[in-house]
Amino acid sequence: MNVSQAMQERRSVRAFLPRVPSSQDVQSLIADAAKAASGGNLQPWRVIALTGEPxxxxxxxxxxxxxxxxxVVPHMAYPPSLWEPYRTRRFKNGEDLYKTIDIPREDKTARLEQMAKNGLFFGAPVGVIMLVDERMGYAQWVDLGIYLQSFMLLATERGMATCAQGYWRRFRDTVEQVLEVPDSYRVAYGIALGFEDVNAPINDLRADRAEFSDWAQVRGFA
Known part of the structure; x- marks a missing residue:
């Protein structure tokens, strides 16, 4: 699989098989993703991968x-009072997700139960927590995003599945205490990692993308 194929295949997976990737596979994935671009070569990421009892x-x-x-949560998942066209995109994505598992909009309890599965890494056998020094700035958060994309594309190439999760920032105090995170480091995001359960209806979701002309311009070309 090449990079273009991995870009086409990668998606957020929310149901996993119990099969656990090997320690070597997880470690090489984390290490190889660190070839990602980083301004000034700061490499601001810090990664903890967990399976089993931890x-x-x-x-x-x-x-x-x-x-x-x-x-009180810095770097919220979404800005407050999200505006168009982003509000509609987010709403549609949520509705499309819940349709795959037959949860109507009015069933708030079922939706909350599904949301809580974030806290289980959606049943993935490996949970990855990404940390960043809280003294870092906007540019270093961009670097984290580049690392995240590199990680997910490499995982796809190697037959694994992922789901990136901002959810973990809302529990950063608990996560940092359990993992004994060094002072000044804060949770940036989590990543569910494992092998996709292809028979799970929720994994049928294919998020659409806006039309190219809605967000891009190409100028000066013949």
Whole structure:
């Protein structure tokens, strides 16, 4: 599989097989993704991968914890009062997701139960937590995004599946305590990692993309 194929195949997977990737495969994935571009070669990422009992300790602690309020969580998943066209895109994506598992909009309980599966890494056998020094700035968060994309594309190339999760920032205090994160480091995001359950209806979701002309311009070409 080449890079173009991985770009086409990669998607957010929310149901996984119990099969656990080998330690060597996980370590090489984390290391190889670090070839990602990084301004000034700061390489601001710090990565912790968990499986087995360490993973259970984290998910159990988060399931018993209260999330932090949005107004005290830096780098919220979305800006408040999201505007168009972004509001409609987010809404449609959510509706399309819940359609795959037959949860109507009015069934708030079922939707909350599905949301809570974030805290279990959607059943993935490996949970990855990405950290960043809180003294870093906007440019270094861009670097984290480049690392994340590199990680997910490499995982796809190697037959694995992922789901990037901003969810973990809302439980950063619990995560940082359980993982004994060094002072000044904060949770940036989580990544569910494993092998896709291709028979799970929720994995049928294929998020659409805006028309090219809505967001791109190409100037000066013949």
């Amino acid at each position: 993973l259970a300790q984290l998910t159990n602690a988060v399931s018993a914890a209260q999330p932090m309020e949005d107004n």
